[in-house]
Amino acid sequence: MPYDPELAERMRAALKTRPGIDEKKMFGGYCWMLNGNMLCGVEVGRYMFRVGPDREAEALRRGATPKDITGRPMRGIVWVKAGLTEGKDLQKWIDLAAEFAGALPKK
Numbered sequence: 001m002p003y004d005p006e007l008a009e010r011m012r013a014a015l016k017t018r019p020g021i022d023e024k025k026m027f028g029g030y031c032w033m034l035n036g037n038m039l040c041g042v043e044v045g046r047y048m049f050r051v052g053p054d055r056e057a058e059a060l061r062r063g064a065t066p067k068d069i070t071g072r073p074m075r076g077i078v079w080v081k082a083g084l085t086e087g088k089d090l091q092k093w094i095d096l097a098a099e100f101a102g103a104l105p106k107k
Helices: 005-015 053-061 089-101
Strands: 021-026 029-034 037-043 046-050 077-081
Touching: 005 029, 005 037, 005 046, 005 089, 029 089, 037 089, 046 089, 053 077, 053 089
Parallel strands: none
Antiparallel strands: 021 029, 029 037, 037 046, 046 077
16 A cells, blocks of 8 residues: 555654554555554555444544445444544544554454
8 A cells, every 4th residue: 555654754753652563564555553463554645543343433433434445344444534633633543543452462
């Protein structure tokens, strides 16, 4: 997945003090892992967050869209346009995803 360097830098800055974070180059872009589990990523103009199936409806109400790159949505993973992450909103999306990824067993 192609990525936006500016959004990647914003994500790095937002995650720099959070424990358990690793950055991985994946799909031609970058993903961030929390304790070895996928947390989020970036693409051109949008972020990807793994919020889990139970919080997906909430994320959609907040303006996210389902991650669907094959014609079949990936449950629990959403896209969030960069415009929905201004100010403290990026951290709110990260926190939502971290609730799910942080509850998974460490890898």
